[in-house]
Amino acid sequence: MEATAVTVRVPATSANVGTGFDCLGLALDLFASITVTFSEDDQPPPKDVGEKMVLSAARAAYQRLGRAAPPGLAAEYTVAIPLGRGLGASAVARVAGVLAVNEREGHQLSEDDCLAIASELEGHADNACPALFGGVQVCVRAENGYAHVRCRYPGELQIAVLIPDHSMPTKEARRLLPESYSRADAVHTSGRLGLLVAALAAGRTELLDEATQDRFHQPQRAALFPPLYDIFAAAKGAGAYAAWLSGAGSSVAAFCSESRGRAAAAAMLTALEGAGMSGRTLVTHIAPKGAEVAKVELVSL
Numbered sequence: 480m481e482a483t484a485v486t487v488r489v490p491a492t493s494a495n496v497g498t499g500f501d502c503l504g505l506a507l508d509l510f511a512s513i514t515v516t517f518s519e520d521d522q523p524p525p526k527d528v529g530e531k532m533v534l535s536a537a538r539a540a541y542q543r544l545g546r547a548a549p550p551g552l553a554a555e556y557t558v559a560i561p562l563g564r565g566l567g568a569s570a571v572a573r574v575a576g577v578l579a580v581n582e583r584e585g586h587q588l589s590e591d592d593c594l595a596i597a598s599e600l601e602g603h604a605d606n607a608c609p610a611l612f613g614g615v616q617v618c619v620r621a622e623n624g625y626a627h628v629r630c631r632y633p634g635e636l637q638i639a640v641l642i643p644d645h646s647m648p649t650k651e652a653r654r655l656l657p658e659s660y661s662r663a664d665a666v667h668t669s670g671r672l673g674l675l676v677a678a679l680a681a682g683r684t685e686l687l688d689e690a691t692q693d694r695f696h697q698p699q700r701a702a703l704f705p706p707l708y709d710i711f712a713a714a715k716g717a718g719a720y721a722a723w724l725s726g727a728g729s730s731v732a733a734f735c736s737e738s739r740g741r742a743a744a745a746a747m748l749t750a751l752e753g754a755g756m757s758g759r760t761l762v763t764h765i766a767p768k769g770a771e772v773a774k775v776e777l778v779s780l
Contacts, residue, residue: 484778485579486514489770490613491560492567493638493732494605497691497723498672502619504567506609506766507638511571512558515579516778518551528562529572530554532600536576539596544580544587563646565726570606573597574770578611582772595624606726613769615679631680632765637740639719639733641710641747643758647703647728655699664694687721687734697724704728706754710747717746735762 489511494504513533516522525531533554541548554576560568574597581588588596594611598604598618608618608627618627660668675690677683701707707724710731714722718739725732735743744760751758 483583484514484516484774484776485582485772486512486557486774487575487578487582487770488512488773489571489574489578489610490766490768492570492606492609493565493640493723493725493730494567494609495693495696495723495726496675496732497697497721498668498675498693498695499605499617500668500693500695501603501605503615503617503672503675504605504609505615505632505638506613506769507566507640508763508766509560509566509761510558510766511556511560511568511575512773513572513575513579514555514557515576516551516553516555517549517583518553519549520551522551522553525554527556529556529559529568532569532572533576533579536573536597536600537580539600540577540580540588540593543592543596544584548580561642561646563648563729564642565647565724565728565730566640566642567606567610567726569649570597570601570610573600574607574610578770578772582775591624594618594627598625609769611769613766615765617676630676633679633682633684635737636684636765637735637737638763638765639714639735639740639744639747640725640761640763641731641744641751641758642760643704643729643751643756645729645756647700649727652696652700652703652727655702656696657699660695668693668695684720684734684736688715691721691723693723700724700728706750706756707731709754710750713746713750714743717742719743722747
């Protein structure tokens with residue numbers, strides 16, 4: 480029997496960027512490729528966690544459309560983003576599932592519908608928004624859905640990324656956060672978030688370090704990742720403009736000039752290894768475009 484297979488390319492993301500807790504994220508030029516197959520024949524349930532997320536998002540998209548999903552849904556990764564590393568892997572999976580359904584069903588969902596479905600599954604939009612639309616995005620829950628805007632940024636920025644071998648599950652990282660914050664911490668962090676967006680738009684890279692000095696989540700999450708601030712210092716010592724815990728971790732990302740990305744990445748890895756941990760690095764850029772359908776085909780099952 481023939482089935483429809485839709486392949487979607489979705490960028491990894493780095494959320495929070497220091498002071499933009501749950502509302503700011505950027506797309507990385509590091510793409511997953513996920514194929515969703517639609518068939519009327521029952522398929523075995525997926526065993527992979529990421530594939531389960533893809534299919535749950537596909538079913539949520541059908542629910543938004545007011546119709547039943549085909550009984551034979553399947554998902555397969557060609558290129559995957561590692562889970563539990565703060566690179567938006569769950570958002571990547573959910574965006575892929577939603578966009579695959581929207582492609583198959585003739586684009587009946589709007590961009591805002593797609594964002595809402597993925598964000599509601601995520602619990603917040605800081606990864607889903609840049610995964611969908613690319614670039615640097617501010618996105619907040621509004622009265623009627625989500626309000627989001629693309630931010631300007633210097634096109635020559637490199638992003639050095641340290642990816643530790645150990646994971647930091649988001650639920651565990653969130654349990655460390657307090658129920659409330661002092662006025663001083665709220666003023667400190669919200670002011671620096673404004674500075675961060677303005678500094679990126681103006682190309683004021685010398686302000687990025689101050690603009691990423693967070694009090695809402697990074698100090699608390701350092702309890703799960705003791706060398707975090709040493710890694711920040713190593714990146715900046717090697718010439719990075721600023722460094723932050725990517726999402727809920729464990730990856731660390733840094734803004735760099737085109738000439739300092741590799742040095743910053745190497746310095747972060749050295750600091751990680753000095754703490755008795757292992758990992759790998761990559762140097763990339765902000766991806767200006769978000770998710771896109773790469774291929775639609777008929778396949779025989």
